[in-house]
Amino acid sequence: MKKFLIKSGCRNSPLSLIQTNNSLNKIKEDLPSIEFEIIGLKTFGDINKDLALDDKKTPLDLFTKELDDGILRGDYEIAIHSAKDLPPKLPNEMEYFWLPWQEVPGDVVILRKGDTIDSLKENPIAGTSSERRTDYLKKKFPDAKLVAIRGTIDERIQQLDDGKVDLLLMAEAALNRLNIQDRITYKIPLSELPPPEGQGKIAITYLKDNPIGKTLKKLYTHPVIFVGAGTGDPELITIKGQKAIKAADCILYDALANPDLLNYSSANCQNIFVGKREGQHSMQQDLITNLILQKVRQGNKVVRLKGGDPSIFGRLTEETSSLQQADLPYQIIPGISSLNGVTLSGGISLTSRNINQSFLTATATTQNASDNKIDEYAALKQPTVFFMGFKQLPTIQKIFLNHQWEPSTPIALISQKFETYTLRGTLENIVDKVKEANFSSPALILIGDFAHLENDISSPTLILNKSRILLTGVKESIASLKSSIENAGGIPISWPLLQLIPQKNIHEHLSKMNDYSLIILTSPSAVRIFFQAIKKHQILIPKDIEFGVTGPSTAEELMLNGVYPNYIPNTDFSSVGLINELKKVSWKNKPVLLPRSDIGGKALEEFFQKQTETFAFTLYENKSKAQPPELPSFGTILFTSPSCIERYLEQYRPSTLANKIIGCIGKVTEKKALEKNLNVSFVSSESTTEGLVKSLINFTTNDKLNSIL
Known part of the structure; x- marks a missing residue:
């Protein structure tokens, strides 16, 4: 096999040489035909060790300028850096990317051998070299005297051992790479001291037109995925788009992309809002583009989530052209455009044999006013659909009337930011109607006979008759409620007030399943988290172990994982109902495993003990999920657990439930509602989401019949 030599620059500190060798060896594992020659050199920061890193006068390219200069001179093809050392902006001729491997990103406390944090003297001297670590030391060791400390890892540790300082803060990755992990006294949790983005990562820089750097970048970066989010309904996204969201490390999403779509993303995914909210400034397009470039260069799987279809007035080409210029690949997954999705939701068919066979679609807002062609569109006398025209409505009205359109020409405005509202009128009165209705953007504007109420294709109302129903609880229970409510004609409003946080040590308990005869799972969420841990840690389920569940929803989730329950109540779908079923069997010498939530009841545990x-252990914790202080408009609220009621009343006043229809799932939830002096309208006879929706439909039907009779 022919060998190729690539010259590589790096700092000549022991740590830099080790991490450079490690990184290049990993590249050689992928590309065995490559050999590397490492050229080490001192940077300005290595020579001037008296400079404080957090001093604003210290140059940002403290550890990189000499390496950059070497690339520009042609001394070597690539340079290897600690990613956190790269300045925000490289020389214009240069490009960079991060390698996919990462050491542990956190920080550690180092003391002299034999010392502990508890044995530290009063007013210890703490050495640090960054503002971030300084802030941590002030909180964790408020009586410490802080001093700036620089030098290689070995030099700083020597100052500690010589008694010049009493404690140090360093990156754990550095000690791991130098194989001196034994000097770590305490690993700081990431929640206490979040690391900078590039800590533990390695970056490569090169000249933009260098074919070696460009080839390596293509190997180690992922394509940006542009995903059409559809028209607001989170279920109207393609399967391919959903898969991209699930696999993403970073999602940049617009205001018109339903945030519920982010529920498909992983727990570690970074979700960044880059859209415009009413009354607030939007992120400028060039900042969005630069953020995309930054995230993909850092090795992230980036999804750019755009409302509707990215190619229809979605400023797609502005973002793809920047990726083309940077030689970064991308893929585009189309979405359902508001052109067809919103118009159908608003009861309008864009074409109809007896009304129109064509239509014109355009934007009413352009970057430059001189580019606006509303006058030309009006002259064509075609049925017209305007995007981004709400603020231009008075202008549209005036121009179309000036072109001799009949004042009685039907016009409809359809707004769908996650829900659909249709306002109809005529060219003559539509501006006044918008003011009267307090109608707001975003909205499509449709002008022509297809917008007439007589041509409305909306379905006759169903029993829930567009009732707005607030769904509390966790996102999983909300998802199971939504489609049933929609099928009955209601408008479900997703408003999760709880989130479930799996415990980190689940696998330690599940690895001992062979010691038990029975496992009890009391909710669909418990089943999901249980099997996520099973799959993640590749734990085998013993063939002869039995399962008990508290109801059909939990049983259904269990069966989705290929396991059938041995014990399930016939009617009372609760712990009490399951206990009544389990009483039929002797459990002597049959150990039982009870994975449960942190707020789960003790009835099952007491029964078996x-x-x-x-053995009962916490499978997951119930944590509050903060929602905006202003509630959306709703007439009915459904509570799926006592915790939902408590979390709601923690965030909102009881008066917000006055004159609302309140539904509870099962007697236990009803009991909590009554304790809180809530006026419960109905309770599901079955403690299942299906039973709750059925009870809602029955309540609504009875109420309708009472009004008729």
Whole structure:
């Protein structure tokens, strides 16, 4: 096999040489035909160790300028850096990317050998070299005297051992690479001291037109995925788009992309809002583009989530052209445009044999006023659909009337930011109607006979008759409620007030399943988290172990994982109902495993403890999920657990539930509602989401019949 030599520059500190060798060896594993020659050199920061890193006068390219200069001179093809050392802006001729491997990103406390944090003297001297670590030390060791410390890792540790400082803060990755992990006294949790983005990562820089750097970048970066988010309904996204969201490390999403779509993303995904909210400034397009470039160069799987279809007035080409110029690949996944999705939701068919066979679609807002062609569109006398025209409505009205359109010409405005509102009128009165209705953007504007109420294709109302129903709870229970409510004609409003946080040590308990005869799972969420841990840690389920569940929803989730429950109540779908079923069997010498939530009841545990060895452990914690302080408009609210009621009343006043229809799932939830002095309208006879929706439909039907009779 022919060998190729690539010259590589790096700092000549022991740590830099080690991490450069490690990184290049990993590249050689992928590309065995390559050999590397490492050229080490001192940078300005290595020579001037008296400079404070957090001093604003210290140059940002403290550790990179000499390496950049070497690339510009042609001394070597690529340079290897600690990613966190790269300045925000490189020389114009240069490009960079991060390698995909990462050491542990956190920070550690280092003391002299034999010392502990508890044994530190009063007013210890703490050495640090960054503003971030300084802030942490002030909180964690408020009586410490802080001093700036520079030098290589070995030099700083020597100052500690010589007694010049009493404690140090360093990156754990540095000690791992130097194989001196034994000097770590305490690993700081990431939640206490979040690391900078590039800590533990390695970056490569090169000249933009260098074919070697360009080829390596293509190997180690992912394409940006542009995903059409559809018209606001989170279920109207393509399967391919959903898969891209699930796989993403970073999602940049617009105001017209339903935030519920982010529920498909992983727990570690970084979700960044880059759209415009009413009354606030939007992120400028060039900043969005630069953010995309930055995230993909850092090795992230980036999804750019755009409302509707990215190619229809979505400023797609402005973002793809920047990626083309940077030689970064991308893919485009189309979405359902508001052109067809919103118009159908608003009851309008864009074409009809007896009304129109064609239509014109355009934007009413352009970057330069001189480019606006509303006058030309009006002259064509075609049925017209305007995007981004709400603020231009008075202008549109005036121009179309000036072109001799009949004042009685039907016009409809359809707004759908996650829900559909249609306002109809005529060219003559539509501006006044918008003011009267307090109608707001975003909205499509449709002008022509297809917008007439007589041509409305909306379905006759169903039993829930567009009732606005607020759904609390966790996102999983909300998802199971939404389609049933929509099928009955209601408008579900997703408003999760709880989130479930799986415990980190689940696998330690599940790896001992062979010691048990029965596992009890009391909710669909418990089943999901249980099997996520099973799959993640590749734990085998013993063939002879049995499962008990509290109801059909939990049983259905269990069966989706290929396991059938041995014990399930016939009617009372609760812990009490399951206990009544389990009483039919002797549990003597049959150990039981009880994975449960942190707020789960003790009834099952107490039942088994009287008969056999029982081990209950926390599978997940219920945490509050903050929602905006202003509630959306709703007439009905559904509570799926006592925790939902508590979390709602933590965030909102009880008066917000006055004159609302309140539904509860099961007697336990009803009991909590009554404790809180809420006026419960109905309770599901079955403690299932299906039973809750059925009870809502029955309540609404009875109410309608009472009004008729």
